[in-house]
Amino acid sequence: MADSGTPEAGCPLIGRDRDLRLLRERLRLxxxxxxxxxxxxAGVGKSAVLDALAAAAPADGARVLRASGVEFEAHCxxxxxxxxxxxxxxxxxxxxxxxxxxxxxxxGFDTGPAPEHLLVSNxxxxxxxxxxxxxxxxxxxxxxxxxxxxxxxxxxxxxRRAPGLDIAFLAAARPGELGPRDAxxxxxHDLPPLAEEAAGRLLGSRFxxxxxxxxxxxxAEAGGNPLALLELPTxxxxxxxxxxxxxxxxxxxxAVSSLGNRLERLFGARVAGLPAPSRRLxxxxxxxxxxxxxxxxxxARRAAEEHGPxxxxxxxxEHRPEHGPDDGQDPEHRRDDLAPLEQERLVHVEExxxxxxxxxPLIRSAVVGQAPSSARRAAHAALAAALAGRPERRAWHLxxxxxxxxxxxxxxxxxxxxxxxxxxxxxxxxxxxxxxAELTPDGPQRGRRLAEAAYLGAESTGALTSARRLLDxxxxxxxxxxxxxxxxxxxxxxxxxxxxxxxxxxxLLTSAIESAAAAHGHRAEDKxxxxxxxxxxxxxxxxxxxxxxxxxxxxxxxxxxGPPAFLAVLGRTFSDPARTGAAAHGPLDALTxxxxxxPAGEADPVxxxxxxxxxxxxxxxxxxxxxAWQVVRAGREGGPARxxxxxxxxxxxxxxxxxxxxxxxxxxxxxxxxxREHGYDAFAWYxxxxxxxxxxxxxxxxxxxATAGTVIDxxxxxxxxxxxxxxxxxxxxxxxxxxxxxxxxxxxxxxxxAGTLASHAPHALWVAAHLVEAAVRGDxxxxxxxxxxxxxxNGIAAVSxxxxxxxxxxxxxxxxxxxxxxxxxxLALDTPGAERWRFDHARVRLAQGERLRRTGAxxxxxxxxxxxxxxxxxxxxxxxADRARAELRAAxxxxxxxI
Numbered sequence: 001m002a003d004s005g006t007p008e009a010g011c012p013l014i015g016r017d018r019d020l021r022l023l024r025e026r027l028r029l030x031x032x033x034x035x036x037x038x039x040x041x042a043g044v045g046k047s048a049v050l051d052a053l054a055a056a057a058p059a060d061g062a063r064v065l066r067a068s069g070v071e072f073e074a075h076c077x078x079x080x081x082x083x084x085x086x087x088x089x090x091x092x093x094x095x096x097x098x099x100x101x102x103x104x105x106x107x108g109f110d111t112g113p114a115p116e117h118l119l120v121s122n123x124x125x126x127x128x129x130x131x132x133x134x135x136x137x138x139x140x141x142x143x144x145x146x147x148x149x150x151x152x153x154x155x156x157x158x159x160r161r162a163p164g165l166d167i168a169f170l171a172a173a174r175p176g177e178l179g180p181r182d183a184x185x186x187x188x189h190d191l192p193p194l195a196e197e198a199a200g201r202l203l204g205s206r207f208x209x210x211x212x213x214x215x216x217x218x219x220a221e222a223g224g225n226p227l228a229l230l231e232l233p234t235x236x237x238x239x240x241x242x243x244x245x246x247x248x249x250x251x252x253x254x255a256v257s258s259l260g261n262r263l264e265r266l267f268g269a270r271v272a273g274l275p276a277p278s279r280r281l282x283x284x285x286x287x288x289x290x291x292x293x294x295x296x297x298x299x300a301r302r303a304a305e306e307h308g309p310x311x312x313x314x315x316x317x318e319h320r321p322e323h324g325p326d327d328g329q330d331p332e333h334r335r336d337d338l339a340p341l342e343q344e345r346l347v348h349v350e351e352x353x354x355x356x357x358x359x360x361p362l363i364r365s366a367v368v369g370q371a372p373s374s375a376r377r378a379a380h381a382a383l384a385a386a387l388a389g390r391p392e393r394r395a396w397h398l399x400x401x402x403x404x405x406x407x408x409x410x411x412x413x414x415x416x417x418x419x420x421x422x423x424x425x426x427x428x429x430x431x432x433x434x435x436x437a438e439l440t441p442d443g444p445q446r447g448r449r450l451a452e453a454a455y456l457g458a459e460s461t462g463a464l465t466s467a468r469r470l471l472d473x474x475x476x477x478x479x480x481x482x483x484x485x486x487x488x489x490x491x492x493x494x495x496x497x498x499x500x501x502x503x504x505x506x507x508l509l510t511s512a513i514e515s516a517a518a519a520h521g522h523r524a525e526d527k528x529x530x531x532x533x534x535x536x537x538x539x540x541x542x543x544x545x546x547x548x549x550x551x552x553x554x555x556x557x558x559x560x561x562g563p564p565a566f567l568a569v570l571g572r573t574f575s576d577p578a579r580t581g582a583a584a585h586g587p588l589d590a591l592t593x594x595x596x597x598x599p600a601g602e603a604d605p606v607x608x609x610x611x612x613x614x615x616x617x618x619x620x621x622x623x624x625x626x627x628a629w630q631v632v633r634a635g636r637e638g639g640p641a642r643x644x645x646x647x648x649x650x651x652x653x654x655x656x657x658x659x660x661x662x663x664x665x666x667x668x669x670x671x672x673x674x675x676r677e678h679g680y681d682a683f684a685w686y687x688x689x690x691x692x693x694x695x696x697x698x699x700x701x702x703x704x705x706a707t708a709g710t711v712i713d714x715x716x717x718x719x720x721x722x723x724x725x726x727x728x729x730x731x732x733x734x735x736x737x738x739x740x741x742x743x744x745x746x747x748x749x750x751x752x753x754a755g756t757l758a759s760h761a762p763h764a765l766w767v768a769a770h771l772v773e774a775a776v777r778g779d780x781x782x783x784x785x786x787x788x789x790x791x792x793x794n795g796i797a798a799v800s801x802x803x804x805x806x807x808x809x810x811x812x813x814x815x816x817x818x819x820x821x822x823x824x825x826x827l828a829l830d831t832p833g834a835e836r837w838r839f840d841h842a843r844v845r846l847a848q849g850e851r852l853r854r855t856g857a858x859x860x861x862x863x864x865x866x867x868x869x870x871x872x873x874x875x876x877x878x879x880x881a882d883r884a885r886a887e888l889r890a891a892x893x894x895x896x897x898x899i
Contacts, residue, residue: 015198035159040191043227069146077425121157193224451487464679488512619800659838696734737879755786842871
């Protein structure tokens with residue numbers, strides 16, 4: 001293939017020795033692998049460099065896989081993955097069943113549950129290894145800026161994990177045309193224009209008869225751009241031999257842009273001179289994207305039947321009898337349309353004559369740019385007719401062929417969106433639904449499609465800004481209160497993450513759930529209803545009010561034949577765990593077993609985050625850590641933002657409880673960044689809480705209290721008392737560490753009054769022991785004793801080993817009798833698994849040592865005090881470590897008793 005920067009196919013590249021050497025070194029093909037982005041302006045020779053690397057790889061014993069993004073195919077989810085693996089479908093059979101099934105669904109070869117991004121990424125990695133068959137693998141992706149988003153996200157995963165797998169991944173893209181996330185995924189190598197000497201050699205090798213003056217002129221105008229060096233000479237006017245030298249043109253971004261425009265015009269002039277059938281075939285190829293000559297020839301026949309490319313959109317062809325890609329037409333006649341394109345060096349044919357490829361993307365752009373809109377619509381219509389067996393691509397081409405609202409086309413696009421969603425491409429489904437809505441006649445159906453797109457943006461993709469706009473358009477198209485659960489769920493999430501409040505979002509969603517159930521029944525298999533109930537549980541949790549939860553309880557109880565297990569668990573553990581949480585251990589066991597049964601790295605991310613939510617107040621987040629990390633890694637690689645944030649929350653909370661505080665702070669910062677990036681303001685307080693409570697426990701009292709105050713302000717504005725409860729918990733810990741027991745007491749009772757565990761205020765569980773300690777140390781022993789009675793009466797020791805530890809320790813703090821107190825401390829510390837809760841366990845050790853020393857048993861006090869001190873020092877809990885040191889010093893001088 002002759003390409004930019006390559007004089008002839010198979011010839012060495014001129015002026016690229018240094019770039020090729022650096023690329024080979026950084027890709028480490030055969031030495032572990034690596035990943036790199038090749039960045040450069042249009043025509044600078046990126047494709048030629050990829051060609052050279054591909055040609056050299058077999059000599060190193062490597063396999064080569066190659067794909068390319070296409071501007072007019074970027075809306076088709078996983079289209080480039082399909083292009084990459086279509087020749088290697090047999091290797092799919094070597095994958096484990098879950099991976100094979102996920103990838104077949106993602107590529108559109110099969111139906112089944114929508115595969116998550118990380119599962120598809122894992123399947124792609126395994127398939128790459130299967131294709132490599134023990135050899136090094138070079139994976140090349142050209143025009144990454146035009147790769148569909150779903151494939152781009154998978155390539156990002158491959159790039160991160162390639163080192164160590166002997167996969168060398170190299171993608172090429174124009175600078176500035178990748179999104180920030182994609183641009184930051186890979187280290188880049190910038191491909192510069194050719195140096196003047198190399199540019200002269202390239203020009204001379206291709207055009208040895210060019211006059212000296214023309215040679216100088218081309219060099220000056222090309223500015224080292226290989227494509228320009230190879231194409232500009234064909235457009236030069238007659239030039240006198242003695243023409244003075246032209247001063248060099250500086251290669252600025254403006255100059256490069258102007259050069260690109262000139263090259264496009266040059267290619268456009270070549271296209272204009274082609275016979276009409278060849279122009280028609282070229283336009284079809286530019287819009288079809290894959291280069292499948294069978295499809296292109298079938299579409300060309302359709303377009304010819306409609307009297308050429310200027311006849312308008314022409315939707316009639318798909319209603320005519322179908323022709324296959326080869327209907328017996330004379331092969332030589334078909335070849336005649338293609339021959340002028342090859343002679344003009346606009347395209348070449350690959351894959352044994354089955355695949356047409358453009359010599360350069362600028363040719364494709366020139367073809368589309370100069371075609372009238374009527375010709376483009378006619379070409380799209382012809383392609384739709386030729387793609388009758390490929391519903392997603394057919395629907396998109398019909399959509400591009402249609403100007404006026406058309407329910408038939410809109411319905412096909414809506415169906416295609418469903419196919420995208422079932423393949424795990426939520427972003428692609430959202431885009432397709434938007435196009436469907438644009439072509440839907442005014443009325444409720446248009447509103448419903450816009451609302452469903454808004455729901456996907458709010459619930460899955462993290463496109464909250466787009467979701468708000470779409471929901472506004474849905475309201476204009478039809479009333480949101482039309483029973484659409486998608487619109488109501490999206491609206492509730494947007495209210496929560498905007499200026500709205502929890503009760504308003506709750507009312508909106510509850511009304512929609514009741515209306516939908518009245519219209520369609522309480523069917524547990526209704527995914528929209530189940531998703532809405534999950535969001536309703538989050539709203540009820542935020543609201544921390546029994547009255548809010550009643551609507552959830554009623555809706556879940558009515559589900560037939562019964563509620564999904566995770567909804568039943570949430571109703572017990574996320575609402576009022578002090579009273580009902582312990583009874584949920586059995587159902588939660590089944591959910592965690594389902595997660596554990598998944599092969600490594602292949603747990604369902606939706607189930608992972610939902611089980612994590614149910615496990616939170618049972619202190620069982622440790623059981624979902626591995627799949628939660630899987631979700632976090634997927635989020636870092638572009639997976640669904642909301643699940644990513646949820647998994648980060650669960651990891652942070654578990655880290656705090658188990659003493660991994662440095663990691664908790666790191667993940668909290670990551671979570672705050674994700675919330676800001678994606679607009680999930682309603683979930684930022686979780687991460688602020690982690691910062692506040694760790695900082696407070698480490699003695700940064702002022703910063704901790706300020707952060708807690710920020711969360712309380714947000715919670716007050718949004719009428720979300722549960723968020724305030726978390727902040728009060730953090731402030732109570734900071735105040736206890738600072739020795740301000742009155743302040744700690746005020747914050748603790750703001751969550752739950754002494755002597756009771758507030759109903760449907762889940763965090764009353766986590767604050768209970770702090771309230772008791774603040775009351776005892778603040779001389780409020782009756783309150784402390786009343787709260788211990790409430791803890792025992794509600795049986796919270798059965799919730800988890802942490803609460804069993806804290807119930808007995810709280811009772812010990814209240815005990816007037818020293819012997820009874822020491823017995824209770826020993827009982828607390830003997831709780832199986834109590835050591836897991838590192839900070840709580842150390843605090844109980846400290847309290848035990850203090851009591852022992854005050855009873856005169858200084859020798860016995862030293863061991864628990866030393867153990868507590870070691871834990872506090874490891875945690876960085878400075879105030880608590882200072883207390884333990886002071887007690888140890890006093891224990892070493894028993895004659896100097898302190899109070």
